[in-house]
Amino acid sequence: MTASSAPGAIGAVGAVGAIGRSVPGAVGRSLAPWVAPLALVILWEALSRLQIIPKSLLPSPSEVVLAAVHATRSGDLPAHLGVSALRALGGLVIGAGIGLVLGLATGLSRALQLVVDGPIQMLRAIPALALVPLVILWFGLGETAKLFIVAVTVLFPVYLNTFHGVRSVDPHIIEMARVYDVRGLALYREVILPGALPSILVGLRFALGLAWLVLIVAETIGASQGLGYVAMNAREFMQMDLLVLTIVLWAILGKLADSLARWAERQLLPWQPRLQRMDAR
Template identity: 45%
Template sequence: MTTYLSPSTPAAAVQEPVPTGPGARARRRRPGFGWLRRWVSPVAIVLVWQLLSSTGVLDERTLAAPTQILATGVEYTASGVLPEAILASLQRVLLGFVIGAVIALVLAVVAGLSRIGEDAIDPPMQMLRTLPHFGLITLFIIWMGIGEAPKVALIALGVVFPLYLNTFAGIRGIDRKILEAARSMHLTRAQRIRHVVLPGALPQALVGLRQSLGIAWLSLIVAETIAPQTGLGHMINQAKEFLQIDVIVLGLAVYSLLGLGTDAIVRYLERKALAWRA
């Protein structure tokens, strides 16, 4: 709507319309320190933990104090043991995740875009996802030995199913009217997949991505119990032999922080890729 001014109309009388709705609220939001609230409860837990350790309620032979774990982390970082272990574990997770993600996305696209593909792919995927994949460790060792292959395979298997299920559901959840509109615009099949199907399935696929990353780190913890020679699992196993509780808890804490870090990266990508949803 256009506003016409007469020469006698005062400038103060003309006001710009105030945007409303969720998008407008997001645009009007001022930067603050709300993100600090997410750290209140973790910091409180660590402080209580330290207090219980300092007062002797928690025996250091059962659970090391946070200050002791921090000192061990500094020592292992300075000696190069911790960075080397983290690098080895990251390489395993990255390789297993890439393999599992590629398999999941290819299968989800084929099953989601074709009834024949769905009939061929979805039933065995639904059957296999009910298997506890950690129970396949013995078979993986028999088939692949005790090297890197069974570790990577276990991680990849953990990644496949949540990413496949969410991407498949995202593709099938696209409004048929949008697809019909794309056909009426004479878009080719490849163009429909690129401009309609993939963007429409992206929100659900990113949910599956976050779930897959979480399971990838859980799978890594189990995988690194298979005759580890490097990685955080190797460091924890060595500490277990000498009852080094602080080293064991340090390794578990690093696993947790790495998982939180990768999840934060995906959440950042989600905010950027789905900015239009605001």
């Protein structure tokens, strides 16, 4: 090896070494969040096998897995899961869409804020469960009632965060845009919406979680399909393995919804320093 090629070789070896050190670190950071849940499941299984936890009160993880396998093979679980997913998605689209429009409108109009914000704040304090009797009277026991419950619940976080995001946009930037004759829809599209987008995505992240959370309430309204229906039936017939399975599925779906929202943040807000640090890790 010549003297001139030595620095290049040393640099290549250093780069390979850095990659080798970063790969285990990245794998470790990816696996770290799963260590505590896995340890909890192992402890749960051990206590069940030692009969410290009675099976009549809480089935073991292996029994829950067997219940999931049987329900999947019969086709019941995928069907119920698909129905619940469609309900959550439909309610989310309707509620988030209304919340986004109201947040953008009241964020820039003081007069509209005085008219709209007060009633919305009062409605926000009403639990979804308290609305069920009225919803049944209004919409009956069909799908409209379930979509209404989900939509009303997810509307508020999207509205509040959109309103806050619009109000957080620098007024000097808005004034500068108006000086350059950027007005109307162009002002919303080019200035206000990008400035409010971080806050809007936070609201959407909350809404995704709430959509699954309130779905159990929505699926008590005369449902014959869905995870809420499976949970209610399992409770009535004391099928503890199915009941725990629905709870585990809700936890997994909530985590997936949160991960989807975080991915959307990284895609739509690549310039955010906080997200850049997350990607670097």
